[in-house]
Amino acid sequence: MKHDSRIWLGGVVAFAVVYALGTLVDFRAGSLTAWLGSWPPAFAAAAAAASLLYAARRRAATTADNEANAEGADGAAALRFLGLAAAAWSAGAFVYAVTGLLTTNAAVSLTFGDLFSLVALPLFVLGFTRFAPLPSGLRPGIRHVTDSYVGAAALFSIVWLLLFAPLYSELGEGAEFLAFALVYPVADIAVLCLLAPLVFTSPHSTRRAVLLAIGAFVIICGADLIGAVTRLTGVLPAGGIEYPVRLLGFALLASLPWLIRDRAGARPRRITGRGLYRFAPEIAACGALFAAAVVLTIGGLRVDGVAPVLPLAAGSAVIVLLVRVSGLLEENATLSRMVHTREQHFHELARNSGDVILILDFDGRVFYVSPGAAEAFGYRLDDLISEPVTAIVHPEDLPRVSAAVSAFTGGGSEGIHLRVRVRAGDGTWRHTESTASLYEQPGEPDRLLVTTRDISAQVALEDQVNHLTFHDGITGLPNRAYLEERAREVLARRQRLLDSGATAEVAAIFLDLDGFTAVNDSAGHTFGDYLLAQAGRRLRATTDSGVTLARWGSDEFAVLIEDSAHAQRIVDLAERLARVISAEPFQVADREVVLSASVGVAFAEQGMDAGELLRNADMAMARAKESGGGGRMEIYAAHMHAMVVGRLELQTQLRQALAGGEFLLEYQPVVDLQSSQVTAVEALVRWEHGDTRVMPEGFIGAAEESGLIIPLGEWILREACEKVALWRASDWDIALSVNLSVKQILAPRFVETVAGVLADSGLPAEVLTMEVDEEVLLEDQGEAVERLAQLRRLGVRLAIDDFGMDYASLAHLRELRVDTIKIDPSFIRDLGSDGTVTLLTHTIIRLGQDLGVQVVAEGIEHTAQLEQLRSMGCGYGQGFLVARPMVAEGVEALVGGELGIPL
Template identity: 35%
Template sequence: MVDALHIGDALLHRTVIDSAPDGILLVNRSGTILGANRAMERLSGHAPDQLIGQSVGIFLPPHLRERHTTLVDTFFVQPSTRPMGMVGQLQLLRRDGGAVPIDIALGHCEADGQPLAAVFIRDMTEVSRLQSQMHYQATHDTLTGLVNRWMFGQHMQQALMQSIRQGRPLGLLLLDLDYFKAINDTHGHAVGDLVLVEVARRLKGTLRAGDLLGRLGGDEFAVLLPELMAPDDAATVADKVLRALALPCSVQGCSVDLGVSIGIACCPRDATDADTLLRYADMAMYTAKDGGRGSYASYAAHMGHRFEESLRLHDRLKLALQHDALALHYQPQVDVATGRVVGLEALLRWFDDELGTVPPDRFIPVAVNTGLILPLGEWVMKTACRQIAQWAADGLRVRVSVNLSAQQFRQRDLAERLQRCMATYGTPPELLELEVTESEAVADPEVAQQVLTWMGSLGVGVALDDFGTGYSSLSYLHQLPVTRLKIDREFIQNITSNADDATLVRAIIVLAHTLGLPVVAEGVETEAQLRFLRQHGCEAYQGWLFARALPADEVRALVWPPADGQPGTLRLA
């Protein structure tokens, strides 16, 4: 058997290896430790000389040691290197009985004819803490601490399946504060935020332990009532909520009248899927508002007025597509350090002869629900590719980002469609960037990696949009072939006043740079926000501080013709 001290002197190069921040072990094919560096003592509590001669299974709980012995045997049958980040949920058992989250890389070598495994062990405590913090930020409303829309939807899907399986009714309450805009306008947003916190506190006090309360955004809350005895019990809870919010409220010396309109829908009585149940609760809530506010209404089949509006929007949008009556506007993305325009984001705009200007948050949901989102996305892609080619022919070479809807992203022939589109208009692929939301990208990492790799092979950039709003495992993010991260405007809005948002934005920037990715911050509206981003190394930003989204002809007029082939600087004079 090779002498352990000889192995340590010959292969570990003690002076250098002991200065490494990661733990390093040298293990033979029987799983015996032949060498360890000083970092292993910090990780495990065992001194290096105490580890020599021990089984590597000392770092594992007893119930995992037998399986690990099999894995060691397998490694030595076909030795291969393995980088960090290939496995998750690893923990190292310390001498004091505690556990440390770790990541492991493997290498192999020989000494005196004996095959050996070099094990590199990294302490992931800080990364795990960051992941937990990001997970909380991404799944909870930072103001009230309630679950956010995304997480509420996840719980709702599970609760619906359980309700159907067990045959127990489930209730959904959708709540919208009455005259909340007036509170903000009269007393200011700071008071408005405190009112929302007070509302959340009162709502929690009216609910059972098993009920779920979420803030969906703005002044809209939702309550999930699983395992009701009867559907009418949801109305009893709604009545309790109304009474709780009718009590006097004083915030920072301001007397505020609280009130709420509540819509109720139940499973399986009204619907058995989440989208329909939410839609019906929404219809009922607007019925309560129309009835004078400060009340609740349960869904009934005659509540179809909002559906009629959606139908009208669908018909007008379909005509707009057929007659090319839509437009793309372009919002500049600006280098934080130099003030130069480094890109543009293409944003869809619609003016209708009957409806007037229709904002995207009004017509995009209709497009998604009616299937128009795919032809709408196709129109956006073709229009952007054509515009990029026209600008390039005029000497204006600037990167343009185009948002992909979830439905587009799932198209099997997306890469072929994109390639045909660029070929039709002669679009330089390096000037096109596609934006995919974080939640969609991590929903199925394998498919996402395949699709994004196809895009990359075409020479097209890929930005991960709305980063921070969905929970990405760091290992997933590392595997996805993206070229840029975009921080959602939700976190930029309060970075100068909300410590949690500031911490998260700093962490995202550090994470992106660790992965070698540049960052674009969305929704920058103040000089203070820009100073924060500059201070923490964010590469680029977009928002009203610099410019709103502009029609194509205004972009052409406001960007200086570049003499060096690089994107120009936007001239706001």
Template identity: 30%
Template sequence: MLFIPQKQDLPIILIVDDEAINRIILSEAVQDLGKLVEAETGEQALELADKLRPKVVLLDIDLPGIDGFEVCRRLKTNPSTSECAVVFVTSHSESSYEYHSLSQGGIDFIGKPIDLGLCRLRVKNQLILQQRTEALQVAKDDLHELVTQVPVFISCWSKKLENLFSNDFGGDWFGINAKAMTDQPMQHVFPASLYNLIQEKIQEGLPLGTFTVYMPERPNDIEYAQVYLTARRMQEEEIGFLLTLVDVTSVRRAKHDLMLEKERLKVTLNSIGDAVIATDTDGRVTFMNPIAERMTGMRSKEAEGEHIESVMNLCDADSKKPGINPIMLALQEKRIVAMALNSQLTAKSGEVYRVEDSAAPIRDDEGNIIGAIIVFHDVSESIAMAVKMSYLANHDQLTDLPNRILLHDRLGQACKQANSMGRQVAVFLIDVDHFKYLNDSLGHHHGDLIIKQVAKRLESLVDASATLARIGGDEFVLVVPGIRNSGIVDSIATAIVKEMADPFIIEAQEYRLSVSVGISLNPTDADDEESLMRHADVAMYRAKQEGRNRYCYFSEELEAKLLQRHNVELILRAAISNDALEVHYQPQIELNSGRIIGAEALVRLRDDKGGLISPIHFIPLAEETGLITQLGLQVMRKACMAASNWQQQGFDIRVSVNIAAKQFVESSLSDDVARLLEETKLSATQLELEVTESALMDNFEETQNILTNLVEMGVSIAIDDFGTGYSSLSYMKAFPINVLKIDQSFVRDMLLDKQSLDIVKTIAYLASSLGLTLIGEGIEEEQQKLALMDLNCELGQGYLFSKPLPLESFDKLLLAGQV
């Protein structure tokens, strides 16, 4: 075939001769040229030929029955064998025989005796001719099939422009099929617009080649055609023309529609009030409309090919931290991406815009992403107006302080947050004493100036977490969230009253004022904002009734607590000053053996009557008053002395001492520990310092340095109440920790609460994975001990073994050997 060559079978050669010797000779001559078949008679030859269809027949003339001439005639008249090449083989040399052979359809003549070489050559030539004839026919058929099926008009024309050939066998182009078109003049076939253009080019000697023609006649709705016209030449003489036509109507119409759509889109994008930027898949700019040019400060040609992040300088409006451009997110995540809130765009000129909107990937017809587009607009004025309106709606115009509306919102949020954190919110209602008299006598202008100064003084007393609001002519409300202890409330109230006692200078005149302050607490006094405000108002009037220039609490119980706190502070200071703090020791037990291997040192404080004051009352107080460092050093000294004595008596007992968070602020902690170890002659390996997770996180780097120094001395570090604080693996990795202590709240509930048990299991697994010693705190039941042992917890402490004991009692327990 013309396009796909096929494997050829060996040609069949039929040898017909009644004499065996001749057949042998002929077979010898052509044996390698094909597959040989022999016949002795004419009838036998015809039968084999009809069945096998040989390519060449070597035919003897003199045959019994039907002679060779008749065999040849029948082969040529049979459609199945008419194409075979008949070569006569005979001993006759007369010209009449040769003539008769050729007239019957023979194509060659071989005389006897047979020349083997000549015979082989003639047969080979006939086979080659047969192959070429067949290949030519196949190529012709292929070419006919090709020109029939291609959607192109192919035609051949004479020099006079008469049709010689056309592949439009169905008349699809001009309503005339190929057969009827033959010999027709071109002007009778083509529409005038096409014919005139072709004739003009030929007659005027214009370049032929390729051109497009518009046919208003629209034959078969063909409006535009691509013309390919070439001259046919033979021996340098022009003999005609080869002309092909391609229907490009749909392409031209599509291009026209696309151009119109493109122009319409361009006009739209250039006319809208939003900025539009398009990019390719790498985020490089391919289009910008005029609004985008103005807001970025770059011309479209200047920005084209540049990365979007170099064209759009985006950052957070508050932090100024650069952010990833939404177009890049849209390309990466293959979705529509809204621009980050509070986004700011800085133009090349330095002009700043607040912008918002979104970006989206651009997809082709098959859904493949071919780029992205971002649409954004300037919201600077809107945001500024919204901020201004919100500010005016929520702030007092005279003092710029929050008004009742904003106060209500802040107070509600503070109460919710405090309740979730287990803390309190304090509300201070502040009223200027006798302000009405002052305002009436001096005038409203002076009164406003005084109120402004009062506001400034109050603002100077509060931190950023508090809210100071003006709710009336001379009334202010201070909301302080996150109160941990009542002492802070007392301090703030005292500061307010004291600050207002200083004289006010208004236009060179001195005025003395005082305030009455009412205080209510959430959740002690009330659970909601309205009740808190009402209770603070009641307390404020109580302060006025008691003589003004003072503060009062709504809750008398709180006043009692403050008095109690004051008494405890006096006792604590005296105990520290007189070295009267007591240290009790709770044994730490090896759970498998029951052997005492350590003791936790716990500080105790006695009141004037000899009773013990709970640590929950004086430990937080020590932290608030700055006494915790002195308390901690005193406890550590006594604990180290006790452990040193145990060591001298032959007891290998390690003592654990709690370190408060504020002790880590003191950079001298490492030096203090080293000094106490040397002073008490205690080995560093016998001292363990217990710290809470929150204490570790207050000052990360400083704490890390302190712990590293302590561990290098040989001191062991334990995490106390593990699981109740940050429980972060990052600090477990960063800090040199030796021991984990399971908080007693988990141990207490582990047999009844599956969640607590799961937490204990997790802590045990973590300790095992990190190679840390595990201590269970608060063990009160045998089942708790057994459960911890099942989790490979080595050590434990709790009332099941012993409560914290005075030193003398603990010494007796050591002598007994086991608990």
């Protein structure tokens, strides 16, 4: 809107220029030109009235004037009165335009339109003084009025001598004739001299409006002056230049509401008492009077007759000036007494104050120092006075001291607070808190008054508290509280940059150490803390400036990237951080531990707060860990939040399901492919969730994440062992397979739990086969292999499930002795249709035969697959073709007739 208003104003100004050129061409149109020229200013004044009144109404309905109101201004009222003034000018112009052709002696009397125009002046004064308030108090008010009168009298004298005196001599008319013609100039000069000084004391929040208003009024005054000349001579100067000038003034007034903007306010300027500025109004009045006197004297020597109005104006101005000077002398005497009294109070306060008080020259030389300085900083008074005080200020703090001094030399008068380090007499650096303000003495140069206190003990305590509050005691890195606060600051700064048109990427990276929990559980928390400290040092060496590295909690670290030009650099940093964790083993006690890191990355979006950014990075890290960890990295996507919420709800439901006995077991038979006899069953858990039977893939992940897999796994093992022991007691020679997760294997007392279940159920250990995925060996290879070896010593058989997928299977066969390998169903699905898969399947079967382990093919669904596996020599298999998973009763029905098991 502001841009459109400037374009509109430019158009109006251009129209006024063209309009002026048109009037310059028409020198002979006479009254017709005057009548035609009156209409555009009339419409411009009407537009100004509408613009100002509309802006006043809109501003009154908002809080845009809060700052200005606090400084004594009232923007809504100002625009309202200015709008009324413009309406009065418009009415006068319209009346003059309508009656212009009928009026033949307008110079002799005031017309009805002139009355409207004169009413506009007090309305304009009321509006202007709402933007720039008059001085408050009786004495300042009288001072302002008298100074304005002196300036108006002097200005009128100059205008009279240079413009109206020659016309007076040429016309030879009496004072009665001139009285009507001079109404406009006299009124305009009086108003202008009354309002012009207020421009310099107006609030900063309304300064632009004040300048625009006074500019418009000056242009209108110029048009009135040209109009007065027209009335006296009856000739349009410059072909009617009065009308485009008046049009320009009204156009500027109309644009005023749209060219101003709300600005942070500052208090009106005060008379500070420094130098000649103390008497600025008096000097201005005296200067105007002197100029008038010179002009009048020269004019008196050159003009034969002088009108009586000149002695009246000059004489009254001199009398008012004398009265004003008398008041000034009385004020100066009062100020001198006040300064003397305050000086005595200051010295008394300095002697009894616990702070150090100094009076300094602007070059740092000590003019005065209170007696307490020696006791506070260990200096003698002679030592302080002999050299500039900047000699004992810490070099790093000198720029701030220089900036403070520059603020005062540049005209600032407000007090400045500084914290600087000062060298004490013993050579130590003391933290100080100082307040500097301008110190003024009549007849002496300005100096600085500085009050200083030693806050070294306070700063030391603050540093200690801050460090303990915002840093981690194990790694020495910033902690979670610090990172959250820093993230808020960085995002606020980024928002300001975005508002200014700049761009900067802010992101968070979360890292979780895969396998750290096992180290903590096996080696103890002391060694775990030592490992965390090593990880923190590695990560810190990888990051650089513009990055905040913190320990988020437990085995999680967080990195805040504060300002990066490219998102790819953030991703590259995340990858480097993951690599540096797994690059080489950590030394813990007398062994080496290999760790990896799951990494999540989240980028800040428009309007995002710190909590949301960090939460997104945490969710991305959790997703990377769910996907297998081992150096995986995930970048946050919006759907992750819904997944996390759903996962939390699922974990709660699983806990309730375990407590309420909603889980059940199904058993999938494993058959000898040559004899088609059932030799074993694999126990598979199901969840009866209402009327729905949920498969393991729908809840096992959430159970592992929440740790619920440990009690759930123990329930599965106990339930299956008891059922198979019952079948074996009925003369059914059948074995049992149970799946294990990494959290179960690494859980404390896992081996003892398995041994207890076997003892309680009476199931022989060699009948039980524990199936593990290959990824178990990647989580914590040393710990996992040791736990599984303990199971073998109990007599429990081991099997690698989903053999051949994702991981280095042959290397694992070397690390861990197993009894069975189960071929992944993906190999069986493509058997016969993919030559490579068929060859690999045959190779795995031959490998098992050579190693002397059982080979079980999973996922047999077609007869052709079964026949091909038999031809390859595969010993065992399971799948939908053989038998689907079924409850215990189904298994009993499957083999009951042959074995005589009661149904």
